[in-house]
Amino acid sequence: MIPALALAIGIALGLFFEPTVPAGLQPYLPIAVVAALDAVFGAVRAQLEGIFDDRVFVVSFVSNVLVAGLVVFLGDQLGVGGQLSTGVVVVLGIRIFSNAAAIRRHIFHA
């Protein structure tokens, strides 16, 4: 409940303050958001499977975001930033889909 509440508050703050994304952060923010979403979906799945662990979630969340950002940064340095961020998004998207499928199976048993 508290995590859901925190999520809602975060969204509300973001919509309310409308801060501009710093230029240096602009390529990384969408990737970071997708990586974090992957972590959240994984956490929900783990929760449903009864193997959720706060610590694991925090670590996986932070590391996901950092690794995704690092990969994109490396890609930018190598001149393949666009392709690499596409790749990251694809991989994370696949993970999100498989996690969503597992969650669906748990909830609907189908």
Added chain:
Amino acid sequence: MWWRRLLRTALHPHLRRVDIAVAVLLGLLGFAAAVQVRSTQDDGVLASARQEDLVQILDDLTNRSLRLRQEVATLTTTRERLTTGSGREQAAVTEARRRAQVLGVLAGTVAARGPGVLVTITDPDHKITADVLLDALEELRDSGAEAIQLEGSVDPASNTPPADQVVRVVASTSFVDAGDRGGLEVDGTLLLPAYRFVVIGDPATISAALAIPGGVIDNVGQSGGHAVVTRRESVLVGALRPLDRPRYARPADKQSG
């Protein structure tokens, strides 16, 4: 069941540091997602595009503006050509219209107004013949008459001839003695005395030319008539002549002559 466990943790939260960390992280996620969504909506594609994409877009735009500029140049030349062409066409139309007016006055197809004289020739004894009036006409032409009409049965009092006794005098006008019927046949129209020429031209020149010794006035007097010249500021040569198409003659180029 899973939702009971969720409910229990929601109703009896036992906060630990990790829980706070999870909440903070999720809050951050929501915040970042909202900001990202908002900035994507606000700035469109360009703000979040990376450098090489921007370079690519800039290249595309440069190429496109180059193409468009070339197109502008082409269209500008076309427009200039068309405007000068239409200007030339306009001038040609104006010139053609002016020539049509001039030729219309000459051919008797348009009415004309201008300074001129009225030459009234009375003929009480019916002795004026066609050649007297033809002489008078030649004299009028020599003195620069530009448009002439000849009227018959002119009443000196009312000064207006019957409508069917008005003839526009042009190059092909003919004068024939009408014989027993009295008067003259001009272009097939019977005119009875008294006659009157309505002439557009320089009044001084024409009246002087008519008055020279042995000229028209003397000639008419010798024929038993009486000629009176009246100068006018403005006379109207209103009789028209139908334009008949030549049956045989066709316009020809100078070269193919």
